[in-house]
Amino acid sequence: MSTRTAAERREEARMAYDAFMSTCPARKLLDTLSDKWVSLILVALADGPQRYSDLSRVIAGVSQKMLTQTLRSLERDGIVTRTVTPSVPVRVDYALTPLGRSLLPVMAAIKRWAEIHIEDVEAARADYDGRA
Amino acid sequence: MSTRTAAERREEARMAYDAFMSTCPARKLLDTLSDKWVSLILVALADGPQRYSDLSRVIAGVSQKMLTQTLRSLERDGIVTRTVTPSVPVRVDYALTPLGRSLLPVMAAIKRWAEIHIEDVEAARADYDGRA
DNA sequence: CAGTATCCCTCATGATACTG
DNA sequence: CAGTATCATGAGGGATACTG
Numbered sequence: 001m002s003t004r005t006a007a008e009r010r011e012e013a014r015m016a017y018d019a020f021m022s023t024c025p026a027r028k029l030l031d032t033l034s035d036k037w038v039s040l041i042l043v044a045l046a047d048g049p050q051r052y053s054d055l056s057r058v059i060a061g062v063s064q065k066m067l068t069q070t071l072r073s074l075e076r077d078g079i080v081t082r083t084v085t086p087s088v089p090v091r092v093d094y095a096l097t098p099l100g101r102s103l104l105p106v107m108a109a110i111k112r113w114a115e116i117h118i119e120d121v122e123a124a125r126a127d128y129d130g131r132a
Numbered sequence: 133m134s135t136r137t138a139a140e141r142r143e144e145a146r147m148a149y150d151a152f153m154s155t156c157p158a159r160k161l162l163d164t165l166s167d168k169w170v171s172l173i174l175v176a177l178a179d180g181p182q183r184y185s186d187l188s189r190v191i192a193g194v195s196q197k198m199l200t201q202t203l204r205s206l207e208r209d210g211i212v213t214r215t216v217t218p219s220v221p222v223r224v225d226y227a228l229t230p231l232g233r234s235l236l237p238v239m240a241a242i243k244r245w246a247e248i249h250i251e252d253v254e255a256a257r258a259d260y261d262g263r264a
Numbered sequence: 265c266a267g268t269a270t271c272c273c274t275c276a277t278g279a280t281a282c283t284g
Numbered sequence: 285c286a287g288t289a290t291c292a293t294g295a296g297g298g299a300t301a302c303t304g
Contacts, residue, residue, distance in 0.1 A: 007299075010193065014298090017193035025246035026239075027171070028253075033242075034166030036277085039159070052286055061142065061149035063278055068287060078256025089285040090284090099252050106245045107158075110165075113238045114157035120231050121160075124210025139279075146278090168297085184266055195298055200267060221265040222304085 032077065037062055037070045039107060042096070045080065046104060049095035079103065164209065169194055169202045171239060174228070177212065178236060181227035211235065 021027050032038055040059045044050055050058070056067055071094055074080040079100035085091040153159050164170055172191045176182055182190070188199055203226055206212040211232035217223040 010195070010299090013192035015193075025250040026243040028250070029242055029246040030166045030171065034162045039162065056286095060145035061147075063142070064287070065279090065289095066277070069277095076257055076260040077253050078260075079253075084286095087285095090287090092286060099249060099256070102249065103245070106241060109238060109241045110161055111158040113235070114161040117231060117234065118157035118160070121209045121211075124231070125208055128208040128210075142279095188266095196267070197269095197299090198297065201297090216266095219265095222267090224266060 032073075032079075033103075033107070033110075035070060037066055038074065041070060041074065041080070041094075042100065042103060042107060045094060045096045045100070049083075049093045052092045052094065055094065074100070164205075164211075165235075165239070165242075167202060169198055170206065173202060173206065173212070173226075174232065174235060174239060177226060177228045177232070181215075181225045184224045184226065187226065206232070 037059065040062075041055065044055055044058050052067070052071075055071075056062060056064065059067065062070075071080060071082065075082050075094075078097055080094050081097055083093045083095070085093070169191065172194075173187065176187055176190050184199070184203075187203075188194060188196065191199065194202075203212060203214065207214050207226075210229055212226050213229055215225045215227070217225070
């Protein structure tokens with residue numbers, strides 16, 4: 001018989017899950033796309049490069065911290081490029097890479113499903129909530 | 133001249149963002165799909181109905197709280213059905229609705245992009261991290 | 265079996281202030 | 285202009301215990 005308690009087994013499974021998840025490509029992508037600001041940045045850059053200050057204006061509501069942090073992780077993933085022009089004051093432009101651009105159709109597919117089925121979802125919710 | 137400070141303007145923008153986001157179908161879908169357990173539940177149910185206890189075994193690492201909570205929200209959105217069989221002990225089966233099933237191709241599209249481009253992303257990361 | 269109720273704690277986000 | 289550094293908070297998620 002096992003010497004492990006149920007809690008220990010669940011703990012173990014949780015760690016296995018975490019290990020699996022951190023190597024699962026689809027999960028990583030989902031984590032990236034679902035970030036509060038990523039989709040907005042993608043859309044903002046879809047029509048061409050933008051300066052940092054432009055992005056912070058276009059994506060109203062984002063804090064400097066989150067904008068920088070999000071752009072950095074997108075840069076790290078090879079989704080955007082960061083180009084510094086050492087003038088005074090400095091100018092930094094962000095642009096989509098081909099990889100980043102290849103994400104746009106995926107976003108579009110998600111958007112399409114959402115727009116087609118949003119009414120079904122809302123009807124289901126209304127029904128569910130109605131049957132208190 | 134404005135009587136609002138920069139902080140007030142950002143605060144206002146943040147609330148406008150929240151209001152917009154809460155009505156944006158694509159964002160809602162992204163929030164749902166990116167939930168830690170939703171995709172696993174979808175996959176687990178893809179081949180047919182499952183009992184609560186089966187799900188908690190197949191999806192190792194999930195807590196009762198999160199499994200129940202996630203299933204409830206999926207049920208509310210019309211993505212799964214919950215069927216109670218009042219035997220002793222009770223038996224509860226969960227199954228995908230047609231709506232839930234229509235989500236599978238979207239998941240597949242995400243998975244496909246991720247699997248095709250994961251190497252590019254990891255190369256970009258290695259490069260980025262290398263240039264410490 | 266299939267949950268509900270409770271406490272607790274971490275982590276992500278945001279506000280604020282400062283800088284090359 | 286384009287950030288970095290620091291601190292505070294609150295909501296999500298987990299552990300645990302109890303129940304029809």
